Amino acid sequence: MSLITTLISWFLFFYGVGFPVLLIVSVVRLKGFMEITRYESGTGFMYRVNPVTKVLLGLAVMGVASTTVWWIGALLTLAISLVYLTLRDGVRKLVYLSVVLVSSLISSMWSVAPYVTPSILELAFPHQNLVTVWTWPSYFEVMGYQPNLTLQALMYGLQIGFRVTAVLASALILVLTTTTSDIFRMFTKLRAPLSLTFSLLVGVRTVPRIFELLDSSVKMQFIRGLGRGKPRIVYPFLLLYSAILALVPTMVYLLRGAKTMAISADTRGFRASPRRTEIVELGFRKEDYVIFGVVVGLILLAIVANLLGFGRSVPYLGV
Protein backbone atom coordinates (compact mmCIF):
# COMPACT_ATOMS: atom_id res chain seq x y z
CA MET A 1 0.00 0.00 0.00
CA SER A 2 2.66 2.44 1.01
CA LEU A 3 4.66 1.61 -2.10
CA ILE A 4 1.68 2.56 -4.24
CA THR A 5 1.24 5.77 -2.22
CA THR A 6 4.89 6.61 -2.76
CA LEU A 7 4.68 5.87 -6.48
CA ILE A 8 1.53 7.95 -6.99
CA SER A 9 2.96 10.80 -4.89
CA TRP A 10 6.10 10.94 -6.96
CA PHE A 11 4.06 10.67 -10.13
CA LEU A 12 2.01 13.69 -9.01
CA PHE A 13 5.18 15.56 -8.14
CA PHE A 14 6.71 14.94 -11.54
CA TYR A 15 3.39 15.63 -13.25
CA GLY A 16 3.26 19.07 -11.64
CA VAL A 17 6.77 20.00 -12.64
CA GLY A 18 7.35 17.85 -15.70
CA PHE A 19 4.13 17.96 -17.67
CA PRO A 20 4.14 21.73 -18.30
CA VAL A 21 7.77 21.52 -19.41
CA LEU A 22 7.03 18.54 -21.65
CA LEU A 23 4.11 20.41 -23.18
CA ILE A 24 6.32 23.42 -23.84
CA VAL A 25 9.29 21.57 -25.29
CA SER A 26 7.17 19.30 -27.46
CA VAL A 27 4.65 21.79 -28.84
CA VAL A 28 5.85 25.37 -28.45
CA ARG A 29 9.62 24.86 -28.61
CA LEU A 30 11.94 27.83 -28.75
CA LYS A 31 10.58 28.74 -32.15
CA GLY A 32 7.09 29.12 -30.73
CA PHE A 33 8.36 31.44 -28.01
CA MET A 34 10.03 33.48 -30.70
CA GLU A 35 6.74 33.72 -32.58
CA ILE A 36 4.69 34.87 -29.62
CA THR A 37 7.17 37.48 -28.45
CA ARG A 38 7.89 39.11 -31.82
CA TYR A 39 6.09 41.71 -33.91
CA GLU A 40 4.90 40.63 -37.34
CA SER A 41 3.10 43.05 -39.59
CA GLY A 42 -0.60 42.47 -39.95
CA THR A 43 -3.84 44.17 -40.78
CA GLY A 44 -6.09 43.01 -37.96
CA PHE A 45 -7.92 45.22 -35.50
CA MET A 46 -5.25 45.27 -32.81
CA TYR A 47 -2.56 46.43 -35.24
CA ARG A 48 -4.40 49.72 -35.74
CA VAL A 49 -4.73 50.49 -32.03
CA ASN A 50 -2.42 53.03 -30.41
CA PRO A 51 0.12 51.30 -28.11
CA VAL A 52 -0.89 53.54 -25.21
CA THR A 53 -4.41 52.16 -25.54
CA LYS A 54 -3.08 48.60 -25.51
CA VAL A 55 -1.19 49.29 -22.28
CA LEU A 56 -4.38 50.74 -20.84
CA LEU A 57 -6.30 47.61 -21.86
CA GLY A 58 -3.65 45.43 -20.22
CA LEU A 59 -3.90 47.46 -17.01
CA ALA A 60 -7.70 47.19 -17.01
CA VAL A 61 -7.53 43.42 -17.52
CA MET A 62 -5.06 43.13 -14.67
CA GLY A 63 -7.24 45.26 -12.40
CA VAL A 64 -10.36 43.24 -13.13
CA ALA A 65 -8.67 39.84 -12.91
CA SER A 66 -7.13 40.69 -9.55
CA THR A 67 -10.19 42.21 -7.90
CA THR A 68 -12.87 39.76 -8.97
CA VAL A 69 -13.75 36.13 -8.54
CA TRP A 70 -11.58 33.59 -10.40
CA TRP A 71 -14.03 32.66 -13.15
CA ILE A 72 -14.12 36.23 -14.38
CA GLY A 73 -10.35 35.91 -14.80
CA ALA A 74 -10.92 32.66 -16.67
CA LEU A 75 -13.49 34.27 -18.98
CA LEU A 76 -11.17 37.22 -19.60
CA THR A 77 -8.37 34.81 -20.48
CA LEU A 78 -10.67 33.10 -22.98
CA ALA A 79 -11.84 36.41 -24.48
CA ILE A 80 -8.30 37.75 -24.90
CA SER A 81 -7.12 34.45 -26.37
CA LEU A 82 -9.81 34.76 -29.04
CA VAL A 83 -8.40 38.17 -29.99
CA TYR A 84 -5.27 36.28 -31.09
CA LEU A 85 -7.32 34.88 -33.98
CA THR A 86 -7.40 38.36 -35.52
CA LEU A 87 -3.60 38.50 -35.58
CA ARG A 88 -1.44 37.41 -38.46
CA ASP A 89 -1.20 33.58 -38.46
CA GLY A 90 -3.80 33.85 -35.72
CA VAL A 91 -4.55 30.15 -35.40
CA ARG A 92 -0.93 29.23 -34.93
CA LYS A 93 -0.39 32.03 -32.44
CA LEU A 94 -3.52 30.93 -30.57
CA VAL A 95 -2.22 27.35 -30.39
CA TYR A 96 1.12 28.51 -29.01
CA LEU A 97 -0.57 30.85 -26.57
CA SER A 98 -2.97 28.14 -25.38
CA VAL A 99 -0.13 25.74 -24.70
CA VAL A 100 1.77 28.42 -22.81
CA LEU A 101 -1.36 29.30 -20.84
CA VAL A 102 -2.24 25.68 -20.03
CA SER A 103 1.27 24.90 -18.92
CA SER A 104 1.41 28.11 -16.91
CA LEU A 105 -1.92 27.19 -15.27
CA ILE A 106 -0.77 23.69 -14.37
CA SER A 107 2.57 24.86 -13.11
CA SER A 108 1.21 27.77 -11.08
CA MET A 109 -1.47 25.48 -9.65
CA TRP A 110 1.12 22.91 -8.61
CA SER A 111 3.53 25.48 -7.34
CA VAL A 112 0.89 26.78 -4.94
CA ALA A 113 -1.49 23.93 -4.05
CA PRO A 114 0.84 21.56 -2.15
CA TYR A 115 2.31 24.37 -0.04
CA VAL A 116 -0.73 26.41 0.95
CA THR A 117 -1.57 26.11 4.64
CA PRO A 118 -5.07 25.26 5.92
CA SER A 119 -5.23 28.63 7.70
CA ILE A 120 -4.99 30.46 4.36
CA LEU A 121 -7.53 28.12 2.81
CA GLU A 122 -9.97 28.90 5.61
CA LEU A 123 -9.66 32.59 4.70
CA ALA A 124 -10.17 31.81 1.02
CA PHE A 125 -13.05 29.37 1.46
CA PRO A 126 -14.85 30.36 4.66
CA HIS A 127 -17.40 27.90 6.09
CA GLN A 128 -16.18 25.03 3.95
CA ASN A 129 -14.88 21.72 5.17
CA LEU A 130 -11.51 21.00 3.61
CA VAL A 131 -11.79 17.89 1.46
CA THR A 132 -8.60 15.85 1.44
CA VAL A 133 -7.89 14.32 -1.95
CA TRP A 134 -4.42 12.98 -1.30
CA THR A 135 -2.16 12.37 1.66
CA TRP A 136 1.54 12.73 0.89
CA PRO A 137 4.14 10.43 2.43
CA SER A 138 5.48 12.13 5.55
CA TYR A 139 8.93 12.82 4.04
CA PHE A 140 7.36 15.16 1.46
CA GLU A 141 7.23 17.72 4.26
CA VAL A 142 10.97 18.21 3.74
CA MET A 143 10.05 19.95 0.49
CA GLY A 144 7.64 22.18 2.37
CA TYR A 145 4.56 20.18 1.35
CA GLN A 146 1.50 20.25 3.60
CA PRO A 147 0.61 16.78 4.93
CA ASN A 148 -2.66 16.66 2.95
CA LEU A 149 -3.53 17.92 -0.49
CA THR A 150 -7.07 19.26 -0.33
CA LEU A 151 -9.58 20.03 -3.04
CA GLN A 152 -9.63 23.62 -1.85
CA ALA A 153 -5.85 23.89 -2.16
CA LEU A 154 -6.10 22.78 -5.79
CA MET A 155 -8.85 25.31 -6.44
CA TYR A 156 -6.83 28.03 -4.74
CA GLY A 157 -3.89 27.23 -7.01
CA LEU A 158 -6.11 27.26 -10.07
CA GLN A 159 -7.67 30.58 -9.09
CA ILE A 160 -4.28 32.25 -8.74
CA GLY A 161 -3.32 30.67 -12.06
CA PHE A 162 -6.23 32.28 -13.89
CA ARG A 163 -5.23 35.68 -12.61
CA VAL A 164 -1.79 35.18 -14.10
CA THR A 165 -3.03 33.86 -17.47
CA ALA A 166 -5.33 36.83 -18.13
CA VAL A 167 -2.49 39.28 -17.55
CA LEU A 168 0.01 37.22 -19.54
CA ALA A 169 -2.27 36.96 -22.58
CA SER A 170 -3.04 40.68 -22.61
CA ALA A 171 0.59 41.71 -22.02
CA LEU A 172 1.80 39.77 -25.04
CA ILE A 173 -0.72 41.45 -27.37
CA LEU A 174 1.19 44.71 -27.07
CA VAL A 175 4.51 43.27 -28.22
CA LEU A 176 2.85 41.10 -30.89
CA THR A 177 0.98 43.89 -32.63
CA THR A 178 3.15 46.96 -32.16
CA THR A 179 6.23 47.84 -34.16
CA THR A 180 9.30 48.65 -32.16
CA SER A 181 9.19 52.19 -33.50
CA ASP A 182 5.65 52.63 -32.23
CA ILE A 183 6.63 51.42 -28.78
CA PHE A 184 9.49 53.93 -28.98
CA ARG A 185 7.02 56.68 -29.89
CA MET A 186 4.75 55.63 -27.05
CA PHE A 187 7.51 55.99 -24.48
CA THR A 188 8.59 59.29 -26.02
CA LYS A 189 5.01 60.49 -25.65
CA LEU A 190 5.05 59.39 -22.03
CA ARG A 191 8.17 61.57 -21.60
CA ALA A 192 10.47 58.70 -20.64
CA PRO A 193 14.17 59.60 -20.97
CA LEU A 194 15.57 58.77 -24.40
CA SER A 195 18.31 56.51 -23.00
CA LEU A 196 15.79 54.45 -21.05
CA THR A 197 13.49 54.07 -24.05
CA PHE A 198 16.40 53.04 -26.23
CA SER A 199 17.62 50.34 -23.83
CA LEU A 200 14.07 49.11 -23.41
CA LEU A 201 13.56 48.85 -27.14
CA VAL A 202 16.82 47.01 -27.57
CA GLY A 203 15.42 44.61 -24.97
CA VAL A 204 12.07 44.26 -26.74
CA ARG A 205 13.82 43.37 -29.98
CA THR A 206 16.29 41.08 -28.26
CA VAL A 207 13.81 38.81 -26.44
CA PRO A 208 12.57 36.99 -29.59
CA ARG A 209 16.10 37.10 -30.96
CA ILE A 210 17.40 35.22 -27.92
CA PHE A 211 14.89 32.43 -28.56
CA GLU A 212 15.91 32.36 -32.21
CA LEU A 213 19.63 32.15 -31.40
CA LEU A 214 19.10 29.56 -28.68
CA ASP A 215 17.08 27.54 -31.18
CA SER A 216 19.89 27.59 -33.75
CA SER A 217 22.48 26.75 -31.14
CA VAL A 218 20.40 23.83 -29.85
CA LYS A 219 19.87 22.55 -33.40
CA MET A 220 23.60 22.80 -34.10
CA GLN A 221 24.36 20.69 -31.06
CA PHE A 222 21.94 18.03 -32.30
CA ILE A 223 23.43 18.17 -35.78
CA ARG A 224 26.84 17.63 -34.26
CA GLY A 225 25.59 14.38 -32.78
CA LEU A 226 24.03 15.16 -29.40
CA GLY A 227 21.65 12.33 -28.49
CA ARG A 228 22.66 10.06 -31.38
CA GLY A 229 21.38 6.57 -30.79
CA LYS A 230 19.66 7.55 -27.55
CA PRO A 231 16.01 6.60 -26.97
CA ARG A 232 13.46 9.29 -27.87
CA ILE A 233 12.26 9.56 -24.29
CA VAL A 234 15.43 11.36 -23.17
CA TYR A 235 15.11 13.96 -25.93
CA PRO A 236 13.24 16.56 -23.87
CA PHE A 237 16.00 16.40 -21.26
CA LEU A 238 18.68 16.65 -23.93
CA LEU A 239 16.84 19.64 -25.33
CA LEU A 240 16.92 21.33 -21.95
CA TYR A 241 20.57 20.42 -21.45
CA SER A 242 21.53 21.80 -24.84
CA ALA A 243 19.52 24.97 -24.15
CA ILE A 244 21.60 25.58 -21.03
CA LEU A 245 24.82 24.97 -22.98
CA ALA A 246 23.59 27.43 -25.60
CA LEU A 247 23.27 30.31 -23.15
CA VAL A 248 26.83 31.61 -22.96
CA PRO A 249 27.53 31.44 -26.73
CA THR A 250 24.23 33.22 -27.38
CA MET A 251 25.11 35.90 -24.90
CA VAL A 252 28.60 36.44 -26.31
CA TYR A 253 27.19 36.54 -29.84
CA LEU A 254 24.60 39.15 -28.93
CA LEU A 255 27.01 41.28 -26.93
CA ARG A 256 29.51 41.28 -29.77
CA GLY A 257 26.75 42.42 -32.11
CA ALA A 258 26.02 45.28 -29.71
CA LYS A 259 28.80 47.33 -31.26
CA THR A 260 27.21 47.25 -34.69
CA MET A 261 23.89 48.30 -33.25
CA ALA A 262 25.46 51.15 -31.29
CA ILE A 263 27.37 52.39 -34.32
CA SER A 264 24.27 52.27 -36.48
CA ALA A 265 22.29 54.23 -33.89
CA ASP A 266 25.09 56.78 -33.54
CA THR A 267 25.43 57.31 -37.27
CA ARG A 268 21.74 58.15 -37.35
CA GLY A 269 22.37 60.91 -34.85
CA PHE A 270 20.97 59.18 -31.79
CA ARG A 271 20.98 61.56 -28.78
CA ALA A 272 22.44 64.34 -30.89
CA SER A 273 19.65 66.49 -29.58
CA PRO A 274 17.87 65.92 -26.26
CA ARG A 275 14.47 65.36 -27.87
CA ARG A 276 13.35 63.34 -30.83
CA THR A 277 11.70 64.92 -33.79
CA GLU A 278 8.64 63.11 -35.09
CA ILE A 279 7.65 62.33 -38.63
CA VAL A 280 4.86 59.96 -37.64
CA GLU A 281 2.53 61.23 -34.95
CA LEU A 282 0.81 58.61 -32.85
CA GLY A 283 -2.85 59.48 -32.88
CA PHE A 284 -6.04 57.96 -31.61
CA ARG A 285 -8.39 56.38 -34.17
CA LYS A 286 -11.80 54.88 -33.99
CA GLU A 287 -10.31 51.51 -32.99
CA ASP A 288 -8.87 53.22 -29.93
CA TYR A 289 -12.26 54.51 -28.91
CA VAL A 290 -13.65 50.97 -29.20
CA ILE A 291 -10.93 49.77 -26.80
CA PHE A 292 -11.63 52.72 -24.48
CA GLY A 293 -15.23 51.48 -24.42
CA VAL A 294 -14.01 47.99 -23.54
CA VAL A 295 -11.83 49.41 -20.76
CA VAL A 296 -14.76 51.33 -19.28
CA GLY A 297 -16.85 48.17 -19.59
CA LEU A 298 -14.17 46.18 -17.74
CA ILE A 299 -14.04 48.72 -14.92
CA LEU A 300 -17.84 48.64 -14.63
CA LEU A 301 -17.68 44.84 -14.66
CA ALA A 302 -15.25 44.88 -11.74
CA ILE A 303 -17.48 47.26 -9.77
CA VAL A 304 -20.68 45.33 -10.48
CA ALA A 305 -19.01 42.01 -9.70
CA ASN A 306 -17.80 43.37 -6.37
CA LEU A 307 -21.24 44.77 -5.52
CA LEU A 308 -22.88 41.44 -6.34
CA GLY A 309 -20.45 39.59 -4.09
CA PHE A 310 -18.26 38.21 -6.86
CA GLY A 311 -15.27 40.15 -5.63
CA ARG A 312 -11.87 38.70 -4.99
CA SER A 313 -12.38 35.77 -2.67
CA VAL A 314 -8.79 34.60 -2.68
CA PRO A 315 -6.41 36.35 -0.34
CA TYR A 316 -3.23 36.10 -2.36
CA LEU A 317 -0.53 35.79 0.23
CA GLY A 318 2.32 34.96 -2.04
CA VAL A 319 3.14 31.47 -0.77
Added chain:
Amino acid sequence: MGFNGIEGAINVPGEIPWEIVVLYFLGALLFVVYYGRKTGGLRSFTTIDLVYIGIGGAFSVVWEFYIGSFLGRFLPSTPFVSVGFWGRLIIVFIIAALVRKVGAGMFTLLVYNLLGDLFHYGFGGEPMYFIYESLTYGLFVDIMIAVTGGHLFGIGKELSNGAGEATATRTTTILGVIQGAILGLTWAIPDPVFYSAFFSPFLYGSYVNWAHILFNLGAFMPGDIVMGILASILAVRIARAVGQ
Protein backbone atom coordinates in the same frame (compact mmCIF):
# COMPACT_ATOMS: atom_id res chain seq x y z
CA MET B 1 -8.89 45.18 -0.23
CA GLY B 2 -7.30 47.73 -2.48
CA PHE B 3 -6.47 47.90 -6.13
CA ASN B 4 -4.64 44.80 -7.32
CA GLY B 5 -5.11 43.36 -3.86
CA ILE B 6 -2.69 45.81 -2.28
CA GLU B 7 -3.45 46.03 1.41
CA GLY B 8 -1.16 48.87 2.40
CA ALA B 9 -0.70 47.34 5.87
CA ILE B 10 1.97 49.18 7.84
CA ASN B 11 1.19 47.97 11.35
CA VAL B 12 1.60 44.20 11.10
CA PRO B 13 3.49 42.88 14.17
CA GLY B 14 7.18 42.54 13.43
CA GLU B 15 6.99 44.55 10.21
CA ILE B 16 9.87 46.96 9.58
CA PRO B 17 8.51 50.45 10.40
CA TRP B 18 7.60 52.25 7.18
CA GLU B 19 9.67 55.27 8.27
CA ILE B 20 12.84 53.19 8.02
CA VAL B 21 11.90 51.89 4.61
CA VAL B 22 11.10 55.39 3.35
CA LEU B 23 14.34 56.71 4.85
CA TYR B 24 16.35 53.98 3.14
CA PHE B 25 14.80 54.59 -0.26
CA LEU B 26 15.00 58.38 0.09
CA GLY B 27 18.63 58.09 1.16
CA ALA B 28 19.39 55.74 -1.72
CA LEU B 29 17.63 58.06 -4.15
CA LEU B 30 19.53 61.11 -2.87
CA PHE B 31 22.79 59.18 -3.15
CA VAL B 32 21.92 58.18 -6.70
CA VAL B 33 21.00 61.73 -7.73
CA TYR B 34 24.13 63.13 -6.08
CA TYR B 35 26.39 60.55 -7.65
CA GLY B 36 24.61 60.77 -10.97
CA ARG B 37 25.21 64.54 -11.11
CA LYS B 38 28.83 64.04 -10.16
CA THR B 39 29.53 61.44 -12.83
CA GLY B 40 27.14 62.60 -15.52
CA GLY B 41 24.29 60.14 -14.83
CA LEU B 42 22.35 58.88 -17.80
CA ARG B 43 24.28 61.11 -20.18
CA SER B 44 27.56 59.41 -19.35
CA PHE B 45 26.38 56.13 -20.86
CA THR B 46 27.57 55.68 -24.38
CA THR B 47 25.22 54.17 -26.94
CA ILE B 48 26.92 50.80 -26.70
CA ASP B 49 26.40 50.78 -22.92
CA LEU B 50 22.70 51.31 -23.52
CA VAL B 51 22.67 48.41 -25.98
CA TYR B 52 24.44 46.15 -23.44
CA ILE B 53 21.91 47.11 -20.81
CA GLY B 54 19.00 46.40 -23.15
CA ILE B 55 20.41 42.99 -24.02
CA GLY B 56 21.02 42.25 -20.33
CA GLY B 57 17.43 43.15 -19.47
CA ALA B 58 16.11 40.93 -22.25
CA PHE B 59 18.32 38.03 -21.19
CA SER B 60 17.16 38.32 -17.59
CA VAL B 61 13.53 38.27 -18.72
CA VAL B 62 14.03 35.21 -20.93
CA TRP B 63 15.90 33.41 -18.17
CA GLU B 64 13.72 34.30 -15.21
CA PHE B 65 10.31 33.91 -16.85
CA TYR B 66 10.78 31.27 -19.50
CA ILE B 67 13.78 29.03 -18.90
CA GLY B 68 14.74 29.35 -15.24
CA SER B 69 11.18 29.19 -14.00
CA PHE B 70 10.69 25.80 -15.65
CA LEU B 71 14.06 24.44 -14.56
CA GLY B 72 13.42 25.59 -11.00
CA ARG B 73 10.26 23.54 -10.73
CA PHE B 74 12.24 20.33 -11.10
CA LEU B 75 13.95 21.05 -7.81
CA PRO B 76 12.22 20.83 -4.46
CA SER B 77 11.05 24.20 -3.21
CA THR B 78 13.77 25.18 -0.80
CA PRO B 79 15.20 28.58 0.05
CA PHE B 80 18.70 27.25 -0.67
CA VAL B 81 18.19 27.00 -4.40
CA SER B 82 16.75 29.66 -6.67
CA VAL B 83 17.47 28.99 -10.31
CA GLY B 84 15.60 31.98 -11.72
CA PHE B 85 17.19 34.50 -9.37
CA TRP B 86 20.70 33.12 -9.83
CA GLY B 87 20.42 33.47 -13.57
CA ARG B 88 19.48 37.12 -13.22
CA LEU B 89 22.34 37.66 -10.75
CA ILE B 90 24.88 36.28 -13.21
CA ILE B 91 23.46 38.25 -16.15
CA VAL B 92 23.31 41.56 -14.25
CA PHE B 93 26.88 41.11 -12.97
CA ILE B 94 28.10 40.39 -16.50
CA ILE B 95 26.39 43.49 -17.89
CA ALA B 96 27.75 45.60 -15.02
CA ALA B 97 31.22 44.26 -15.79
CA LEU B 98 30.85 45.26 -19.44
CA VAL B 99 29.55 48.77 -18.73
CA ARG B 100 31.47 49.52 -15.50
CA LYS B 101 29.86 52.90 -14.86
CA VAL B 102 27.89 53.88 -11.80
CA GLY B 103 24.23 53.48 -12.64
CA ALA B 104 24.71 50.37 -14.78
CA GLY B 105 23.27 48.06 -12.13
CA MET B 106 20.23 50.17 -11.39
CA PHE B 107 19.57 50.89 -15.03
CA THR B 108 19.78 47.20 -15.97
CA LEU B 109 17.27 46.27 -13.26
CA LEU B 110 14.97 49.11 -14.28
CA VAL B 111 15.00 47.90 -17.89
CA TYR B 112 14.55 44.31 -16.71
CA ASN B 113 11.49 45.31 -14.68
CA LEU B 114 9.92 47.27 -17.52
CA LEU B 115 10.57 44.40 -19.96
CA GLY B 116 9.13 41.94 -17.46
CA ASP B 117 6.00 44.08 -17.44
CA LEU B 118 5.78 44.22 -21.22
CA PHE B 119 6.21 40.47 -21.63
CA HIS B 120 4.76 38.99 -18.49
CA TYR B 121 3.31 40.99 -15.63
CA GLY B 122 1.45 43.69 -17.51
CA PHE B 123 2.61 46.52 -15.21
CA GLY B 124 1.12 44.69 -12.22
CA GLY B 125 3.46 45.76 -9.43
CA GLU B 126 4.68 49.10 -10.74
CA PRO B 127 6.06 51.45 -9.67
CA MET B 128 6.74 49.47 -6.50
CA TYR B 129 9.03 46.86 -8.02
CA PHE B 130 11.28 48.99 -10.09
CA ILE B 131 11.93 51.29 -7.19
CA TYR B 132 12.54 48.34 -4.88
CA GLU B 133 14.72 46.26 -7.18
CA SER B 134 16.73 49.11 -8.70
CA LEU B 135 17.47 50.74 -5.37
CA THR B 136 18.48 47.51 -3.65
CA TYR B 137 20.06 45.01 -6.07
CA GLY B 138 21.03 47.58 -8.65
CA LEU B 139 22.39 50.05 -6.13
CA PHE B 140 24.63 47.41 -4.52
CA VAL B 141 26.22 46.68 -7.89
CA ASP B 142 26.72 50.39 -8.52
CA ILE B 143 28.31 50.97 -5.13
CA MET B 144 30.74 48.16 -5.93
CA ILE B 145 31.55 49.80 -9.27
CA ALA B 146 32.13 53.12 -7.47
CA VAL B 147 34.30 51.50 -4.79
CA THR B 148 36.46 49.72 -7.37
CA GLY B 149 36.80 52.91 -9.37
CA GLY B 150 35.17 51.41 -12.45
CA HIS B 151 37.31 48.26 -12.42
CA LEU B 152 34.59 45.83 -11.39
CA PHE B 153 35.96 42.29 -10.93
CA GLY B 154 39.40 43.69 -11.73
CA ILE B 155 38.58 44.23 -15.40
CA GLY B 156 40.81 46.76 -17.12
CA LYS B 157 43.02 47.15 -14.07
CA GLU B 158 46.76 47.36 -14.64
CA LEU B 159 48.83 46.08 -11.77
CA SER B 160 52.39 47.29 -12.06
CA ASN B 161 53.96 46.77 -8.68
CA GLY B 162 57.10 45.21 -9.98
CA ALA B 163 55.74 41.68 -9.68
CA GLY B 164 55.58 39.43 -12.73
CA GLU B 165 52.62 39.50 -15.09
CA ALA B 166 51.36 36.09 -13.94
CA THR B 167 51.29 37.23 -10.31
CA ALA B 168 49.49 40.41 -11.30
CA THR B 169 46.86 38.43 -13.22
CA ARG B 170 46.39 36.09 -10.28
CA THR B 171 45.99 39.01 -7.87
CA THR B 172 43.40 40.60 -10.14
CA THR B 173 41.50 37.32 -10.40
CA ILE B 174 41.51 36.85 -6.63
CA LEU B 175 40.31 40.45 -6.14
CA GLY B 176 37.60 39.88 -8.74
CA VAL B 177 36.42 36.72 -7.05
CA ILE B 178 36.30 38.46 -3.67
CA GLN B 179 34.24 41.29 -5.19
CA GLY B 180 31.88 38.75 -6.74
CA ALA B 181 31.45 37.02 -3.39
CA ILE B 182 30.73 40.28 -1.56
CA LEU B 183 28.22 41.36 -4.20
CA GLY B 184 26.55 37.92 -4.08
CA LEU B 185 26.26 38.26 -0.32
CA THR B 186 24.58 41.66 -0.60
CA TRP B 187 22.11 40.26 -3.14
CA ALA B 188 20.95 37.72 -0.54
CA ILE B 189 19.72 40.49 1.78
CA PRO B 190 16.87 42.46 0.13
CA ASP B 191 14.51 39.61 -0.59
CA PRO B 192 14.23 38.10 2.90
CA VAL B 193 14.55 41.40 4.76
CA PHE B 194 12.80 44.05 2.66
CA TYR B 195 10.37 41.77 0.94
CA SER B 196 9.27 39.41 3.72
CA ALA B 197 9.42 41.98 6.49
CA PHE B 198 7.92 44.93 4.65
CA PHE B 199 6.62 44.57 1.11
CA SER B 200 4.84 41.27 1.55
CA PRO B 201 2.76 42.46 4.52
CA PHE B 202 2.38 45.91 2.92
CA LEU B 203 1.15 44.50 -0.39
CA TYR B 204 -0.67 41.34 0.59
CA GLY B 205 -1.22 41.64 4.32
CA SER B 206 0.86 38.58 5.13
CA TYR B 207 2.28 38.14 8.61
CA VAL B 208 5.92 38.60 9.57
CA ASN B 209 7.94 35.77 11.05
CA TRP B 210 11.47 36.87 11.91
CA ALA B 211 12.67 33.33 12.61
CA HIS B 212 11.66 32.48 9.06
CA ILE B 213 13.28 35.64 7.68
CA LEU B 214 16.59 34.98 9.44
CA PHE B 215 16.53 31.37 8.27
CA ASN B 216 15.94 32.50 4.69
CA LEU B 217 18.69 35.07 4.97
CA GLY B 218 21.10 32.36 6.04
CA ALA B 219 19.81 29.99 3.40
CA PHE B 220 20.10 32.49 0.52
CA MET B 221 23.68 33.46 1.32
CA PRO B 222 25.72 30.38 0.35
CA GLY B 223 24.10 29.99 -3.05
CA ASP B 224 24.24 33.69 -3.87
CA ILE B 225 27.90 33.91 -2.84
CA VAL B 226 28.83 30.93 -5.02
CA MET B 227 26.88 32.43 -7.93
CA GLY B 228 28.55 35.81 -7.34
CA ILE B 229 31.97 34.16 -7.62
CA LEU B 230 30.90 32.25 -10.73
CA ALA B 231 29.49 35.45 -12.20
CA SER B 232 32.73 37.33 -11.62
CA ILE B 233 34.75 34.63 -13.42
CA LEU B 234 32.22 34.44 -16.27
CA ALA B 235 32.11 38.23 -16.50
CA VAL B 236 35.88 38.50 -16.93
CA ARG B 237 35.79 35.86 -19.68
CA ILE B 238 32.85 37.40 -21.48
CA ALA B 239 34.35 40.88 -21.26
CA ARG B 240 37.46 39.45 -22.89
CA ALA B 241 35.47 37.57 -25.56
CA VAL B 242 33.48 40.68 -26.39
CA GLY B 243 36.75 42.48 -26.82
CA GLN B 244 37.20 44.96 -24.01
